[in-house]
Amino acid sequence: MNVFTAGTSGPIVVAGAGYAGLHVTLRLTAKLRNNPMMELTLVDRHDYHQALTELPRVAGGTRAADAVRIPLQDLLAKRVRFVQAEISGFDLAGRRVHTGAGPIGWSRLVLALGSRPNDFAIPGLAQRSLSLYSASDAERVWAAVNRALDDAAAADPERQQRLATVVVGGGGATGVELAGELAEMLPEEASRHGLAPDRPAVWLVEAGPTILAGSSSQLIDKASRILSDLGVQVRTNAVIAAATEEGFRLKDGQLVEGGVFVWAGGVKAPELVADSGLPTGHNGRVKVDRYLRVLDHPDIYVAGDLASVVDPRSGHVLPPLAQVALEEGETVARNLDAELDGRQLEAFTFHDKGFVVSVGTRRGVADIAGITSGGQLAHLLKDAIEWEYRQSVRYLRGWDPVAR
Numbered sequence: 169m170n171v172f173t174a175g176t177s178g179p180i181v182v183a184g185a186g187y188a189g190l191h192v193t194l195r196l197t198a199k200l201r202n203n204p205m206m207e208l209t210l211v212d213r214h215d216y217h218q219a220l221t222e223l224p225r226v227a228g229g230t231r232a233a234d235a236v237r238i239p240l241q242d243l244l245a246k247r248v249r250f251v252q253a254e255i256s257g258f259d260l261a262g263r264r265v266h267t268g269a270g271p272i273g274w275s276r277l278v279l280a281l282g283s284r285p286n287d288f289a290i291p292g293l294a295q296r297s298l299s300l301y302s303a304s305d306a307e308r309v310w311a312a313v314n315r316a317l318d319d320a321a322a323a324d325p326e327r328q329q330r331l332a333t334v335v336v337g338g339g340g341a342t343g344v345e346l347a348g349e350l351a352e353m354l355p356e357e358a359s360r361h362g363l364a365p366d367r368p369a370v371w372l373v374e375a376g377p378t379i380l381a382g383s384s385s386q387l388i389d390k391a392s393r394i395l396s397d398l399g400v401q402v403r404t405n406a407v408i409a410a411a412t413e414e415g416f417r418l419k420d421g422q423l424v425e426g427g428v429f430v431w432a433g434g435v436k437a438p439e440l441v442a443d444s445g446l447p448t449g450h451n452g453r454v455k456v457d458r459y460l461r462v463l464d465h466p467d468i469y470v471a472g473d474l475a476s477v478v479d480p481r482s483g484h485v486l487p488p489l490a491q492v493a494l495e496e497g498e499t500v501a502r503n504l505d506a507e508l509d510g511r512q513l514e515a516f517t518f519h520d521k522g523f524v525v526s527v528g529t530r531r532g533v534a535d536i537a538g539i540t541s542g543g544q545l546a547h548l549l550k551d552a553i554e555w556e557y558r559q560s561v562r563y564l565r566g567w568d569p570v571a572r
């Protein structure tokens with residue numbers, strides 16, 4: 169019995185064209201050729217896919233925002249129906265997604281809506297700081313830095329120091345990449361604004377005892393050394409209690425002042441999922457079975473940041489990473505394929521390929537197969553991973569040329 173003979177007519181609908189959703193769509197495209205009845209619909213608010221792992225470069229002014237927006241029309245086969253619309257909710261019993269373009273019925277739904285910044289209800293944080301979760305966000309960060317440098321150039325020395333300081337909240341991979349990128353670019357940018365190259369400063373404020381929490385101590389040491397070499401001032405055990413006009417107020421009463429504030433302190437599930445009636449766990453992520461189907465909703469799969477998947481080896485929920493999203497997308501595509509062919513579903517297993525973080529525009533750190541490296545090689549590795557990803561979306565598009 170497959171999804172059609174089971175009496176569950178209607179398309180397979182993929183909600184979200186990010187890392188997970190796009191992967192599922194591209195992988196299933198070849199099935200369209202042998203299944204003339206099959207409909208595959210992809211829904212996203214944007215008509216482009218965003219390479220989010222490259223955002224720190226856009227925020228640091230080294231890459232154009234349009235370079236990380238990949239038009240979906242260049243990637244999708246003609247038989248894939250793409251609907252550009254905002255998804256506003258789900259009718260679980262009626263099997264329909266509510267969108268700005270009207271309701272869309274599903275026989276199988278893949279939820280891949282990613283996540284959004286989590287401000288942990290810290291007072292003032294959402295209003296006072298910028299976030300970094302889209303190409304437009306990243307453009308806003310770089311524009312704000314430039315405005316602050318302009319203002320600093322016209323200010324007295326004391327204000328100048330404050331205005332030319334960028335404060336990044338959250339010392340995870342995103343915060344480290346952003347702080348490194350800015351620290352490398354700001355001296356030159358300051359000169360362009362008529363300021364001394366050593367005038368700008370970058371602060372990285374982390375609530376926990378270390379940056380890059382969960383990584384090996386060697387990796388953390390190497391990253392800390394590069395950040396220090398770039399002049400980034402790292403504050404750990406610094407819990408932000410409130411964000412005010414003057415800056416981040418820490419729990420111990422200290423004020424971290426700056427001209428630009430960026431929050432990279434964590435993510436949570438999109439709001440519409442909280443009101444959907446789907447079973448949710450930590451940070452609002454959706455609970456799934458080992459085949460990545462929503463508990464008690466076998467017609468709905470979840471992949472990427474939105475899925476709450478426990479790694480049986482560590483007992484922890486897998487982190488919100490592109491690598492995880494792609495692997496989950498692969499399993500979802502295989503399981504939909506299995507359903508169409510009436511085969512057994514396969515359980516999801518995460519194969520960790522390692523961890524790579526760029527620190528500045530030339531160096532980075534990496535933990536791969538138990539070996540830690542730091543320096544230019546790790547940065548080249550990060551470049552290679554991003555290049556390979558861009559190739560893969562184009563390669564998968566050409567996976568079955570006859571279906572185009």
Ligand SMILES: Cc1cc2nc3c(=O)[nH]c(=O)nc-3n(C[C@H](O)[C@H](O)[C@H](O)COP(=O)(O)OP(=O)(O)OC[C@H]3O[C@@H](n4cnc5c(N)ncnc54)[C@H](O)[C@@H]3O)c2cc1C
Nearest residue numbers: 184186187188213220221255282472473488489490491493
């Ligand atoms: C700055 C930054 C740097 C990162 N660097 C790395 C890295 O180096 N390595 C790594 O492994 N991971 C990295 N990540 C994490 C990685 O980007 C995410 O884990 C990954 O994007 C998750 O994929 P996803 O498909 O679940 O969601 P996303 O890629 O976020 O895609 C979600 C899609 O859903 C769409 N969508 C959401 N809500 C709606 C709605 N209501 N209506 C219509 N469409 C909607 C969005 O437009 C988007 O296209 C980084 C993240 C950020 C923000």
